Amino acid sequence: MHIAPRVLRRALAGATVALLATAVGCAPQPEEKAASAPSGTGADAASGANVCAKGKLATATTGKLTVATDEPAYEPWFKDGKPSNGKGFESAVAYAVAEQLGYDRSAVVWQSVPFNKAFAPGAKTFDFDINQVSISDERKKAVDFSSGYYDVRQAVIALKGTKAAKAKSVADLKGLKLGAQVGTTSLDYIDDVVKPTGQPAVYAKNDQAKSALKNGQVDAIVTDLPTAFYITAAEVTDAEIVGQFENQGGTPEQFGLVLDKGSTLTSCVSAAVDALRADGTLAKIEQQWLSDAVDAPVLK
Amino acid sequence: MTVTKGESGREGTDGEGDPRGGGEDAPADGYVPSRRRRERERYKRARARRATAVAALSTLVTGAVLYLVVVGAPGWPRTKETFFDGQYAREALPKVLEGLWLNVRLLLVCGAAVLVLGMLIAVARTLRGPVFFPLRVLAAAYTDFFRGLPLIINLMIVVLGVPALRLQGVTVDPVLLGGTALTLTYSAYVAEVFRAGIESVHPSQRAAARSLGLSNRQALRFVVLPQAVRRQVPPLLNDLVSLQKDTGLVSIGGAIDAVRAADIIVGRSLNYTPYIVAGLVFVALTIPMTRFTDWVTARMDRQRAQGGTT
Secondary structure, three states: OOOOHHHHHHHHHHHHHHHHHHHHHHOOOHHHEEEEEEEEHHHHHOOHHHHHHHHOOOOOOOOOOOEEOOOOOOOOOOOOOOHHHHHHHHHHHHHHHHHHHHHHHEEEEEEOHHHHHHHHOOOOOOOOOOOOOOOOOHOOOOOOOEEEEEEEEEEEEEEOOOOOOOOOOOHHHHHOEEEOOOHHHHHHHHHHHHOOOOOOOOEOOOOHHHHHHHOOOOEEEEEEHHHHHHHHHHHHEEEEEEEEEHHHOOOHHHHHHHEOOOOOOHHHHHHHHHHHHHHHOOOOOOOOHHOOOOOOOOOO | OOOHHHHHHHHHHHHHHHHOOOHHOOOOOOOOOOHHHHHHHHHHHHHHHHHHHHHHHHHHHHHHHHHHHHOOOOOHHHHHHHHOOOOHHHHHHHHHHHHHHHHHHHHEEEEEEEHHHHHHHHHHHHOOOOHHHHHHHHHHHHHHHHHOOOHHHHHHHHHHHHOOOOOOOOOOOHHHHHHHHHHHHHHHHHHHHHHHHHOOOOOOHHHHHHOOOOOOHHHHHHHHHHHHHHHHHHHHHHHHHHHHHHHHHHHHHOOOHHHHHHHHHHHOOOOOHHHHHHHHHHHHHHHHHHHHHHHHHHHHHHHHHHHHEE
């Protein structure tokens, strides 16, 4: 009576250990195979003449180009919250890049991926992400970037007639309560360029920064210039652009397409962006969707 | 604890069963354990040693297997540098701690306010007598509404909506407004905990107090509430820990708490390590709190047990 349960227990423990051991032995294998398959075909393509053969890239879904962006998608980068309509600067850029890579409009699939998730480790379900992500060396440690498709400037917005709206220089901003969206270079500009005396307000979304500005919880908010233009023209119409910052250290801040770290597509996508810049397509798209956001006084 | 209890229990039965007599009533000084008893104890010690060894081995094997599963995963190096990067941990820690100070202050102030308000609402809900009917209805409506309203929406309304009214003399500070929203929601939860505690005290207690000449108020104050509060400590702690984590939600209004401080570094570097740091800091804050309440509960239980025997 006493021995039977003990034997049973031992057998059970042994079985568990054996099972776990086999799990360890087996688990990585399928994943490894899955992971090596696309890179294998990539290598095959590399040994062939053209890695970036038109329409034949090793994409997440064969024959389709999956493009990701955050939801909601904001103007002027996207129009009507529908990235797939080809309207708005980034939507147009995505389709131009797709065409350059040999995928026509119908082969482009859009995916909604939150900013935070776009750079999480693990297999990506998209081929590239377009979401006003600024290229930086620090971020390059986590993801791949294509060449920059837009030179961005940061701008300050304040309600008309307030003290903040009269600022002429960066020094005039120091004493103000400033706000920006988390994870943006706008916030870096506040921290590194303005160096305000008080702690800045940091919001999860620009929407909350906008309402804080409207409510007088902050004196001014910082966004990129096209967004600033859209906010003042359409969303918070009693606000105005105080001015734009000069680029830091001479190298212009650029938005880039985000790809998985070590993606086989990076060089192809970069080449596509470079080609679009060289033939003037990017300039044309910029002219079409961002032409209004050109003039704003520079804060020295 | 359990081991000594078990042993002392056995000692009692053993004494009674001892053929040589003596047992419990025998004076302790002349007591010599019997051979059978010493044997039994030796056997028990051997079993305990064996159990410890098996447990240690089993833990070791499980740990090793878990380690191998995680480290052997194909994505481990990438995961490691994304979530466990020492350089980012060092960069994040001071900023996260600075943010945590906001969480702690909010916890202390809101925690106190929640306990007071929750108690008031619970008492209002349990008042007897037709005069108090409107008060009871109001208290019930309050708990129903704020317990049902998602905290995040409550925060949005208070932190972003109240300043939009542009009322003179009302603060626009997101921390004060956020604290108000937290207090509103959590006092509704805590009021229900208090009410459950009050109603869990058997009616005979109230009846006995009344028969001793205590007024309804005195019965509540001296008989019902002290018993109720004892039973509520664990669920109250639950709500406080929950509140502690939710204090971070005031970042909706732009305030920088521990999690938002981590967020800022994550956004710039695209490395998740600061989140891990923030998470651990919260856990480190919760554990002493739990141990403290355990200690308080144990002490109260001891006192109650003593009261019961005398």
